Amino acid sequence: xxxxxxxxxxxxxxxxxxxxxxxxxxxxxxxxxxxxxxxxxxxxxxxxxxxxxxxxxxxxxxxxxxxxxxxxxxxxxxxxxxxxxxxxxxxxxxxxxxxxxxxxxxxxxxxxx
Amino acid sequence: xxxxxxxxxxxxxxxxxxxxxxxxxxxxxxxxxxxxxxxxxxxxxxxxxxxxxxxxxxxxxxxxxxxxxxxxxxxxxxxxxxxxxxxxxxxxxxxxxxxxxxxxxxxxxxxx
Numbered sequence: 001x002x003x004x005x006x007x008x009x010x011x012x013x014x015x016x017x018x019x020x021x022x023x024x025x026x027x028x029x030x031x032x033x034x035x036x037x038x039x040x041x042x043x044x045x046x047x048x049x050x051x052x053x054x055x056x057x058x059x060x061x062x063x064x065x066x067x068x069x070x071x072x073x074x075x076x077x078x079x080x081x082x083x084x085x086x087x088x089x090x091x092x093x094x095x096x097x098x099x100x101x102x103x104x105x106x107x108x109x110x111x112x113x
Numbered sequence: 114x115x116x117x118x119x120x121x122x123x124x125x126x127x128x129x130x131x132x133x134x135x136x137x138x139x140x141x142x143x144x145x146x147x148x149x150x151x152x153x154x155x156x157x158x159x160x161x162x163x164x165x166x167x168x169x170x171x172x173x174x175x176x177x178x179x180x181x182x183x184x185x186x187x188x189x190x191x192x193x194x195x196x197x198x199x200x201x202x203x204x205x206x207x208x209x210x211x212x213x214x215x216x217x218x219x220x221x222x223x224x225x
Contacts, residue, residue: 031211033211033212033213035213035215041217041218042201042215042216042217042218043156043201043203043213043215044215045212045213045214048211048212056212059212091155091156093156093213095211098211100211101146101158101161102146102158102213103158104148104155104156104157104158105155106154106155107154107155109153
């Protein structure tokens with residue numbers, strides 16, 4: 001009974017490259033959330049998706065960032081042309097329904113060099 | 114200031130003592146959750162308390178919610194060195210849907 005699985009755990013990218021972060025929610029969960037955590041700070045909401053739909057992307061920068069949750073396969077958070085300021089831990093969470101307990105993955109730590 | 118603020122920012126106690134952390138928020142909520150994060154790791158869900166609940170227990174954890182003061186507290190009794198971690202409260206509000214708004218966290222250190 002696997003929890004939320006994120007990969008890779010660590011990702012190093014040079015400035016200008018693309019970063020792809022993957023999240024497989026708990027089996028049966030159709031709600032996925034992405035959060036970003038800068039060092040010594042709390043998590044900041046980025047985007048909320050249900051299968052094939054973006055429900056709320058109010059926390060995601062308009063430029064360079066995109067997210068998807070296809071009918072089959074994991075949710076993907078994509079960051080194009082990464083900059084040093086994108087270095088952070090990115091966490092994915094899933095829940096079975098609205099307002100329920102959210103289960104978090106171990107995060108992907110992105111370092112932009 | 115932002116939704117979901119914890120205080121104190123840092124707390125250092127001896128093993129066996131109780132630790133109390135507080136969280137304040139600004140807008141109406143549906144639920145308030147507490148999470149723990151060990152350094153460099155993911156978040157572990159501790160407890161969820163709904164807006165119509167006032168107190169909830171889980172093992173050594175006790176959470177209270179006062180919606181009139183828009184505040185919550187997390188009490189860890191008989192603390193252990195393994196409780197050393199950052200603790201975050203997170204709210205999902207009537208206007209924010211199911212997304213969680215996190216505070217900046219309380220760093221708890223339990224000295225053996």
